[in-house]
Amino acid sequence: MRKRIWFAVVMLVLLAVTLPGRGQQNPTVISVDAAHPGAAISSTMFGIFFEDINFAADGGLYPERVKNRSFEFQEPLTGWHEILGLSSKGLDQPKGELDVRTDDPLNKSNPHYLRVRVYEPGYGFWNSGFRGIGLESGAEYRFSAYVRSSGPKAMRATLTDGSGHQIGIGKLEGFDEHWKRYETVIRMDSTVQRAQLNLFVDEVGNLDVDMVSLFPADTWKQRPNGLRKDLVQLLSDLHPGFLRFPGGCIVEGRQLATRYRWKTTVGDISQRQTIINRWNDEFDQKPAPDYFQSFGLGFYEYFQLAEDIGAEPLPILNCGMACQFNSSETAGLNQLDEYVRDALDLIDFANGPATSPWGKIREQMGHPEPFHLKMIGVGNEQWGPRYVERYKVFAAALKAQHPEIKLVVAAGPAPSGEPFESMWATWRDLNADIVDEHYYMSPEWFRANTGRYDHYNRSGPKVFAGEYAAQTAGMTSSENRNNWKAAISEASFMTGLERNADVVQMASYAPLLAHVDAWQWKPDAIWFDNLHSYGTPNYYVQKVFANNVGTRIVPVTPQADGGLYTSASLDEHTHELIIKAVNYNAESRSAEIRLSGFHSAGTVKVTTLANSNLTAENSFDSPTAVAPQSSRLEVKSGAIAAMLRPYSVTVYRIPAE
Numbered sequence: 001m002r003k004r005i006w007f008a009v010v011m012l013v014l015l016a017v018t019l020p021g022r023g024q025q026n027p028t029v030i031s032v033d034a035a036h037p038g039a040a041i042s043s044t045m046f047g048i049f050f051e052d053i054n055f056a057a058d059g060g061l062y063p064e065r066v067k068n069r070s071f072e073f074q075e076p077l078t079g080w081h082e083i084l085g086l087s088s089k090g091l092d093q094p095k096g097e098l099d100v101r102t103d104d105p106l107n108k109s110n111p112h113y114l115r116v117r118v119y120e121p122g123y124g125f126w127n128s129g130f131r132g133i134g135l136e137s138g139a140e141y142r143f144s145a146y147v148r149s150s151g152p153k154a155m156r157a158t159l160t161d162g163s164g165h166q167i168g169i170g171k172l173e174g175f176d177e178h179w180k181r182y183e184t185v186i187r188m189d190s191t192v193q194r195a196q197l198n199l200f201v202d203e204v205g206n207l208d209v210d211m212v213s214l215f216p217a218d219t220w221k222q223r224p225n226g227l228r229k230d231l232v233q234l235l236s237d238l239h240p241g242f243l244r245f246p247g248g249c250i251v252e253g254r255q256l257a258t259r260y261r262w263k264t265t266v267g268d269i270s271q272r273q274t275i276i277n278r279w280n281d282e283f284d285q286k287p288a289p290d291y292f293q294s295f296g297l298g299f300y301e302y303f304q305l306a307e308d309i310g311a312e313p314l315p316i317l318n319c320g321m322a323c324q325f326n327s328s329e330t331a332g333l334n335q336l337d338e339y340v341r342d343a344l345d346l347i348d349f350a351n352g353p354a355t356s357p358w359g360k361i362r363e364q365m366g367h368p369e370p371f372h373l374k375m376i377g378v379g380n381e382q383w384g385p386r387y388v389e390r391y392k393v394f395a396a397a398l399k400a401q402h403p404e405i406k407l408v409v410a411a412g413p414a415p416s417g418e419p420f421e422s423m424w425a426t427w428r429d430l431n432a433d434i435v436d437e438h439y440y441m442s443p444e445w446f447r448a449n450t451g452r453y454d455h456y457n458r459s460g461p462k463v464f465a466g467e468y469a470a471q472t473a474g475m476t477s478s479e480n481r482n483n484w485k486a487a488i489s490e491a492s493f494m495t496g497l498e499r500n501a502d503v504v505q506m507a508s509y510a511p512l513l514a515h516v517d518a519w520q521w522k523p524d525a526i527w528f529d530n531l532h533s534y535g536t537p538n539y540y541v542q543k544v545f546a547n548n549v550g551t552r553i554v555p556v557t558p559q560a561d562g563g564l565y566t567s568a569s570l571d572e573h574t575h576e577l578i579i580k581a582v583n584y585n586a587e588s589r590s591a592e593i594r595l596s597g598f599h600s601a602g603t604v605k606v607t608t609l610a611n612s613n614l615t616a617e618n619s620f621d622s623p624t625a626v627a628p629q630s631s632r633l634e635v636k637s638g639a640i641a642a643m644l645r646p647y648s649v650t651v652y653r654i655p656a657e
């Protein structure tokens with residue numbers, strides 16, 4: 001009996017060893033018909049969605065180190081603390097006091113300032129930064145403030161680490177009784193993730209301060225008031241087709257009073273009025289009472305960023321509606337003039353000559369040339385008859401004066417059912433330009449919907465997949481992960497977007513950025529702390545697609561077959577055929593990619609994004625656990641013998657003869 005069992009075991013093992021694995025079975029034939037290229041792929045195809053959520057702007061891309069620099073948060077001393085020291089006159093006699101005032105302020109948009117009342121030399125206060133202040137050894141920071149003084153002539157600044165060890169020191173001096181801006185440069189001795197900024201006054205008397213700033217000198221393109229370099233680099237590496245800004249629900253505001261108004265975000269930064277960030281108190285489980293918008297990153301900077309990274313700017317404007325998930329406030333039709341005016345003036349700001357009022361402001365800010373704005377979003381994630389009524393008012397005015405500008409309209413918050421269906425029917429009737437669809441769905445949904453656009457109506461409005469991301473646990477769940485399962489599912493779906501590029505003209509993953517200590521929404525493409533950042537597997541999927549997008553669709557079969565998803569395109573600029581294949585299987589899969597109507601002129605550049613573990617993630621310690629790898633292959637007899645790795649996304653770029 002024992003012998004028989006052993007014999008059976010040995011036979012089974014032998015069978016397992018000798019039977020071909022999936023990778024050794026007959027290869028799947030992938031046929032690419034380069035002789036019959038299809039529609040053009042829009043140069044805007046894969047872009048980015050930016051919203052100030054998760055500390056993406058203040059505390060993130062906008063690298064100001066001082067939180068509440070203008071004392072305009074709801075609690076004007078948020079982020080600021082007294083340095084309590086013993087007074088020589090006893091415990092009940094403070095060395096000084098912090099007094100927030102509004103009389104005779106720096107300017108109307110910045111009504112609060114801090115009066116530092118110094119009763120004894122050495123009185124001080126400190127700022128905690130955005131979850132601490134990130135500083136780098138050897139780097140220079142511009143320390144500045146607006147100051148007015150009736151006595152003290154100087155203010156000292158020190159930067160200290162968590163143990164109180166000093167790592168940088170500077171001084172502003174020469175104050176008089178008028179508001180003036182003072183600046184000095186501080187070089188840091190060490191790298192600290194969570195430092196604090198301490199300010200001291202060594203003379204008795206009153207000192208008024210506002211717009212206290214500590215700003216890295218080494219910004220993207222070395223611009224003063226510039227953006228955080230590592231984060232812009234990650235965005236730039238995507239080669240995005242467009243940049244959607246400033247959101248997202250932030251456009252709408254929870255109430256109309258706190259909606260996004262682009263006009264308050266341009267010009268001198270001390271004149272940009274700080275308001276609450278709508279993500280401040282959106283989620284009970286993730287409260288962020290210190291989340292406000294300084295607008296140091298405003299519309300000028302967004303346009304400049306888009307230009308820097310070669311992306312078409314896509315501003316989204318409030319259409320007279322606050323978030324329909326919150327207050328759902330609506331501006332009356334008779335109150336819409338201001339909103340429509342904002343849209344018309346924005347076109348002037350972006351494209352108008354320097355002789356136009358808003359074009360002049362752009363010129364004064366340093367950009368006489370136009371920003372070449374071609375699209376505007378009317379409303380963010382709106383729906384329903386109230387929205388349609390307001391859209392009609394916008395469209396009438398904008399199309400009459402600027403027929404060259406395409407309008408992006410919303411289809412509500414979900415990818416099917418109501419109100420999605422009725423919004424689409426309306427947009428078809430109204431012959432809208434581009435419809436923005438949002439899908440925050442499960443990874444399974446993404447893989448099951450790769451054919452979503454195969455049967456979309458080819459005439460009428462085009463599609464903008466304006467916000468999407470696979471949710472591993474559920475929409476707005478804090479358990480969502482940026483893992484490989486989510487990312488490869490998005491990649492599968494994106495092959496369908498690309499194959500249908502005649503209908504889908506733009507797509508963007510959302511949200512884009514998240515601070516590890518200050519996020520509200522998961523998943524996000526890029527994570528950062530005060531000093532470092534990394535791209536998630538989802539980021540790398542975006543990168544691989546956006547960097548290999550091509551200019552014309554090429555027919556490919558099969559498009560979806562047992563966990564295999566494909567798309568193909570021609571790049572008429574580089575004269576290459578580009579093939580993408582996603583293998584959502586635990587085994588490798590051998591494929592013969594047959595190229596018809598195409599003669600290759602050299603080796604195939606292969607980019608592979610793979611991980612056999614669907615739960616794999618990137619992290620600060622292991623930022624490229626899932627990241628693209630390059631290799632080469634040859635075309636032999638008009639075909640590529642490919643081995644698609646388990647759970648992989650592979651891109652082949654083949655030079656044409």
Ligand code: AHR
Pocket residue numbers: 051053247248249250380381413467510511521
């Ligand atoms: O991306 C996060 C949010 O999701 C956006 O602000 C909103 O448009 C959508 O509901």
